[in-house]
Amino acid sequence: MRSPLHLKLGELELFVLNDGEIWLDGGSTFGVVPRVIWSKLTQPDEQNRIRLSMNPLLVRIAGQWVLVETGIDRKPGFKHRELYRLSEENPLLAQLALLGVRPEDIAWVINTHLHFDHAGLNTRWQGGRLLPTFPKARYVVQQQELEDAIHPHERSRASYLPENIEPVLEAGLFEVVEGETELLPGLRLLPVPGHTLGMQAVELESEGRRLAFTADLIPTLMQTPLLYIMAFDLYPMTTLETRKKMYARWLEGDYLLCFTHEPGHPLGRLIQTERGYRAEPVPGLDSRPSS
Numbered sequence: 001m002r003s004p005l006h007l008k009l010g011e012l013e014l015f016v017l018n019d020g021e022i023w024l025d026g027g028s029t030f031g032v033v034p035r036v037i038w039s040k041l042t043q044p045d046e047q048n049r050i051r052l053s054m055n056p057l058l059v060r061i062a063g064q065w066v067l068v069e070t071g072i073d074r075k076p077g078f079k080h081r082e083l084y085r086l087s088e089e090n091p092l093l094a095q096l097a098l099l100g101v102r103p104e105d106i107a108w109v110i111n112t113h114l115h116f117d118h119a120g121l122n123t124r125w126q127g128g129r130l131l132p133t134f135p136k137a138r139y140v141v142q143q144q145e146l147e148d149a150i151h152p153h154e155r156s157r158a159s160y161l162p163e164n165i166e167p168v169l170e171a172g173l174f175e176v177v178e179g180e181t182e183l184l185p186g187l188r189l190l191p192v193p194g195h196t197l198g199m200q201a202v203e204l205e206s207e208g209r210r211l212a213f214t215a216d217l218i219p220t221l222m223q224t225p226l227l228y229i230m231a232f233d234l235y236p237m238t239t240l241e242t243r244k245k246m247y248a249r250w251l252e253g254d255y256l257l258c259f260t261h262e263p264g265h266p267l268g269r270l271i272q273t274e275r276g277y278r279a280e281p282v283p284g285l286d287s288r289p290s291s
């Protein structure tokens with residue numbers, strides 16, 4: 001497993017964490033892109049699954065710890081461990097501990113959306129009860145996302161697991177926002193609808209340097225081309241429109257991008273050519289693996 005990747009963005013300290021691997025169906029992951037094309041980018045296993053990972057982002061900003069996404073659901077009741085080839089351990093908690101960050105030190109959890117592979121450690125079993133993992137945090141989510149997670153329709157029901165949502169609701173820890181929101185100076189939330197209607201991206205800025213955590217708008221570097229849209233997206237045409245708008249913004253603002261499911265190096269930069277958009281990895285940018 002990858003160690004936490006450290007970088008400085010102006011005055012901000014960032015750690016791109018790793019919550020292990022998830023193996024997803026290659027066809028579903030690449031949408032309308034044929035296998036003869038995507039299989040040149042990544043090697044599927046014998047069941048046509050490809051290796052992705054979960055990369056939550058830990059930020060030190062204004063003297064507070066902010067955790068963007070909480071990785072995948074590894075609670076005992078989770079049914080799909082074999083389907084997704086999940087490992088047994090809980091890498092996210094181990095990585096936080098490695099950095100000396102305790103669950104109660106987290107002041108804000110940002111849920112880009114509430115799918116089980118992005119909000120899985122929102123809660124955990126403690127003393128025989130299912131409780132919020134980060135007891136002193138506010139869990140920030142878009143109003144639309146929370147509504148859709150509480151009342152999912154048939155197509156999204158399997159992605160929104162009540163065990164990741166209800167204990168946070170019961171503890172009154174959700175901080176519901178609507179639309180573009182400046183959560184802290186230098187930390188902005190932006191609606192990026194398409195994968196779900198209520199998904200949000202996170203933008204960070206300090207001393208003129210910028211980074212965007214793209215959530216499932218661009219899950220991996222190899223899915224950057226505009227039409228490489230996952231079959232999981234509920235509103236693919238909305239994804240396309242959101243991508244056009246955000247790509248222009250992130251290119252113009254010279255944003256570094258952080259990819260939530262990238263199995264290789266999780267940071268990259270957008271490039272526009274006459275053939276369209278792609279992204280290039282940005283290795284070694286002020287980064288050092290922690291010991």
Ligand SMILES: [Zn+2]
Nearest residue numbers: 115117118216
């Ligand atoms: Zn995802």
